[in-house]
Amino acid sequence: MAAAAFYDLDGTLVRTNLVHVFAHTARNQQGLWRSLTRTITAAASVPMFMAADTYSRRMFNDVFFRYYKGESEDRLRYLSEELFENVLKDAIYPGAYELVDKSKRLGLRQVLVTGAIDFTVMPLIRHLGFDHHVCNHLEFVDGRATGRLRPPVMAAATKASWMRTYAEKEGLNLSDCFAYSDSMSDLPMLSVVGHPAAVNPDFRLRNTAMQHDWPILDLR
Amino acid sequence: MPKRIATEKAPVRTVTRGPVPRKKEDDEVVYIDTNSAPRVLFSGEDLLVEDLPVGTRVIYPKAPLEGLANPGAAVRYALNHPLGTDPLYAQLRPGMRVTIAVDDISLPLPPMVTPDIRQTIVEILLELLDANGVDDVHIIVANSLHRRMTGPEMKRMLGRKIFDAYYPDRYYNHDAEDPDGMVHLGKTNHNEVVNINRRAVESDLLIYVNINLVPMDGGHKSVTVGLCDYESLRAHHEPHTIRASDSYMDPAKSMLNKKVERMGAIVQSNMKIFHIETALNNRMFGPQMSFLTKNEDDFNETDRLKLEATRWALSKMPAGAKRTLFHNIPAQYQLVACHAGETQAVHAKIIEKNFEQYMVNVRGQSDIVICGVPFISPYNVNSILNPLLVQVMGLGYFHNFYRGKPLLKKGGVLILTHPCYDKFDHQHHPSYIEFFNRLLPETRDAEVLRHKYEEEFARNPSYIEMYRRGNAYHGAHPFFMWYWGENGRQHVGKVIVAGAENAHVPAMLGWDRADSLTEAIAMARSHVGPSPDISMLHHPPIVMVDVE
Numbered sequence: 108m109a110a111a112a113f114y115d116l117d118g119t120l121v122r123t124n125l126v127h128v129f130a131h132t133a134r135n136q137q138g139l140w141r142s143l144t145r146t147i148t149a150a151a152s153v154p155m156f157m158a159a160d161t162y163s164r165r166m167f168n169d170v171f172f173r174y175y176k177g178e179s180e181d182r183l184r185y186l187s188e189e190l191f192e193n194v195l196k197d198a199i200y201p202g203a204y205e206l207v208d209k210s211k212r213l214g215l216r217q218v219l220v221t222g223a224i225d226f227t228v229m230p231l232i233r234h235l236g237f238d239h240h241v242c243n244h245l246e247f248v249d250g251r252a253t254g255r256l257r258p259p260v261m262a263a264a265t266k267a268s269w270m271r272t273y274a275e276k277e278g279l280n281l282s283d284c285f286a287y288s289d290s291m292s293d294l295p296m297l298s299v300v301g302h303p304a305a306v307n308p309d310f311r312l313r314n315t316a317m318q319h320d321w322p323i324l325d326l327r
Numbered sequence: 328m329p330k331r332i333a334t335e336k337a338p339v340r341t342v343t344r345g346p347v348p349r350k351k352e353d354d355e356v357v358y359i360d361t362n363s364a365p366r367v368l369f370s371g372e373d374l375l376v377e378d379l380p381v382g383t384r385v386i387y388p389k390a391p392l393e394g395l396a397n398p399g400a401a402v403r404y405a406l407n408h409p410l411g412t413d414p415l416y417a418q419l420r421p422g423m424r425v426t427i428a429v430d431d432i433s434l435p436l437p438p439m440v441t442p443d444i445r446q447t448i449v450e451i452l453l454e455l456l457d458a459n460g461v462d463d464v465h466i467i468v469a470n471s472l473h474r475r476m477t478g479p480e481m482k483r484m485l486g487r488k489i490f491d492a493y494y495p496d497r498y499y500n501h502d503a504e505d506p507d508g509m510v511h512l513g514k515t516n517h518n519e520v521v522n523i524n525r526r527a528v529e530s531d532l533l534i535y536v537n538i539n540l541v542p543m544d545g546g547h548k549s550v551t552v553g554l555c556d557y558e559s560l561r562a563h564h565e566p567h568t569i570r571a572s573d574s575y576m577d578p579a580k581s582m583l584n585k586k587v588e589r590m591g592a593i594v595q596s597n598m599k600i601f602h603i604e605t606a607l608n609n610r611m612f613g614p615q616m617s618f619l620t621k622n623e624d625d626f627n628e629t630d631r632l633k634l635e636a637t638r639w640a641l642s643k644m645p646a647g648a649k650r651t652l653f654h655n656i657p658a659q660y661q662l663v664a665c666h667a668g669e670t671q672a673v674h675a676k677i678i679e680k681n682f683e684q685y686m687v688n689v690r691g692q693s694d695i696v697i698c699g700v701p702f703i704s705p706y707n708v709n710s711i712l713n714p715l716l717v718q719v720m721g722l723g724y725f726h727n728f729y730r731g732k733p734l735l736k737k738g739g740v741l742i743l744t745h746p747c748y749d750k751f752d753h754q755h756h757p758s759y760i761e762f763f764n765r766l767l768p769e770t771r772d773a774e775v776l777r778h779k780y781e782e783e784f785a786r787n788p789s790y791i792e793m794y795r796r797g798n799a800y801h802g803a804h805p806f807f808m809w810y811w812g813e814n815g816r817q818h819v820g821k822v823i824v825a826g827a828e829n830a831h832v833p834a835m836l837g838w839d840r841a842d843s844l845t846e847a848i849a850m851a852r853s854h855v856g857p858s859p860d861i862s863m864l865h866h867p868p869i870v871m872v873d874v875e
Contacts, residue, residue, distance in 0.1 A: 112788070202796050208506075209788040285788065304789040317753050320760040322789040325796055 110283035111216035118289035176254030191230035202326030267295035368699030372649035394661025409668030421460030433705035469553025472801035519562035546674035547591020566773035574727035606680035694859035722815030738820035740851035747827035762805035
């Protein structure tokens with residue numbers, strides 16, 4: 108039976124996270140004043156993002172994506188290539204290339220399961236050669252972001268749920284599948300496969316991984 | 328009628344011959360009688376003091392051979408008077424590319440007091456290379472599929488001066504999973520693949536610095552195993568080879584050695600190698616702990632005081648602290664021989680010295696063999712002796728410490744003393760955990776494990792990354808550990824672990840457990856009969872037997 112390797116992105120394969128991506132967008136607004144105010148707002152909001160993320164990933168998403176409200180879809184897509192070249196490409200951990208490469212050689216399907224937004228990850232997906240992906244999508248009305256995500260929102264249990272559905276549809280045996288994440292919020296995603304691994308884990312995930320005897324990788 | 332087990336503490340008395348007249352054995356062989364003192368055994372990080380049945384044969388290590396007064400001079404002499412090749416200085420020319428490979432942290436055990444003999448040798452080599460205008464020098468730790476050594480461990484091994492000058496660009500660990508780091512040298516006529524570290528192959532000269540702790544080490548194994556990859560290693564680290572090695576500590580009768588020599592011939596035809604081998608004595612303990620190597624009947628008051636104080640202190644310490652303490656007591660090994668030159672010629676000389684140090688002549692096999700399992704093995708320096716490593720110590724190393732015939736009769740009982748705690752080091756042994764918990768409940772058959780699961784573990788991307796970037800043993804390593812116990816497993820009728828703190832670890836390994844050594848011996852009697860011949864191997868340090 109076929110199998111796959113599922114990867115979280117932020118903090119797992121790249122050292123950036125959603126906030127870095129948003130900061131890049133904020134810095135590259137049309138007009139100096141607008142760039143400055145958006146950047147200051149983003150920087151000032153970081154503690155709030157962290158607090159929200161500590162509480163729950165769902166709350167973080169609710170709070171965080173509001174900051175995209177009013178952004179033009181065209182501009183976000185335009186900035187995505189620049190974002191990849193200037194920010195994401197250099198932020199890919201050296202070990203990430205090896206991990207994906209070894210995994211491909213095993214014949215595993217490469218699947219990215221991330222809470223990042225679609226336009227930010229597409230260049231990276233092509234760069235690392237993923238076969239499939241699932242990510243979050245901003246909701247746009249008349250070409251402008253509403254500050255909300257289109258359901259289903261990829262976070263925590265939703266990722267695991269998507270993986271189960273995907274495996275069923277694609278005829279994958281989850282017991283033979285691998286999953287990699289850095290965050291405790293991805294515990295459900297790690298729990299549904301036969302070969303979970305904590306990658307550059309935070310304190311809570313490290314402890315959990317040790318309790319469950321999961322491998323702990325450091326790709327940095 | 329079973330013999331009576333002595334249960335009372337007996338007065339001190341030296342006994343060198345048993346009650347039954349026997350043919351001459353070495354002085355290291357002692358028989359227990361009714362007046363004998365209890366014996367001291369390791370049980371992980373604890374020391375047991377146990378009375379043994381009357382008539383039990385206790386086999387002690389030989390006294391340490393006299394260490395060489397000036398190791399540096401011995402090394403220089405070996406470099407200038409090599410066997411089967413030109414002196415090293417005559418092989419050097421300015422601008423050449425030289426790689427020095429050194430044995431990893433698995434040798435010697437425990438790590439020796441500084442300066443490590445490798446430091447002494449490499450310092451001399453670097454001086455010589457520098458004097459001959461050789462600048463392109465790399466030092467590679469030949470760790471094969473073992474874990475990478477950490478920076479502090481590497482600094483300790485070769486000293487601060489070399490570490491500061493060469494680490495990490497020119498002093499690093501071998502990486503068997505580096506896609507660009509290995510070179511295929513060919514195949515033997517038995518289809519064994521020979522892949523070796525690229526830097527070593529592409530050097531004008533490879534100098535290998537070895538420590539031959541046991542007769543299995545050294546020779547062609549140094550390069551062919553130390554600098555190889557998974558494909559090469561699996562050619563001989565497999566159940567059939569181990570079963571056909573009688574024992575793998577006896578190179579002349581070891582299929583493992585035969586295969587390695589075949590592969591070594593290919594290495595030798597492709598590379599220029601200057602081999603330096605060393606033999607150490609068995610002075611494992613310093614003066615404070617040397618009582619552990621003595622015949623307990625010869626203990627004086629100071630020895631008894633030290634023993635009781637050590638046991639008391641250990642009883643008050645948590646397991647982790649005891650482990651740290653033991654791993655931080657360096658061995659007091661001394662150099663007893665150093666030879667250099669052509670691999671096989673050098674190895675023959677060093678092996679002689681190994682046997683001289685370790686081999687004790689004993690007459691006849693035993694129905695029951697007792698071994699105390701200490702805190703350390705080649706695979707858990709600065710780490711935990713996990714259940715698979717307890718297995719490899721018992722059925723692998725201890726069983727194979729013989730030449731001629733095994734000490735234990737076919738179908739006999741091996742009694743080990745160890746707590747068998749269900750603990751693994753997540754950093755060093757991640758694949759062991761999956762092997763133990765997922766595979767062993769399904770099967771203990773080495774053949775099935777190899778064919779069904781070995782490649783899956785070896786190719787597991789997580790384990791590969793942990794081997795390459797962390798300090799983990801390779802994903803295939805727990806399999807090799809299981810195969811390592813294969814001829815012991817085929818030979819032994821029953822294994823009983825005395826003092827195992829739980830039932831499930833021994834059960835998973837296919838062993839029985841007993842609360843105490845006395846209970847274990849009683850259980851063993853029910854297996855082999857009421858009047859068994861019993862032997863105890865009193866190690867550490869290492870003792871091997873030549874069984875007639």
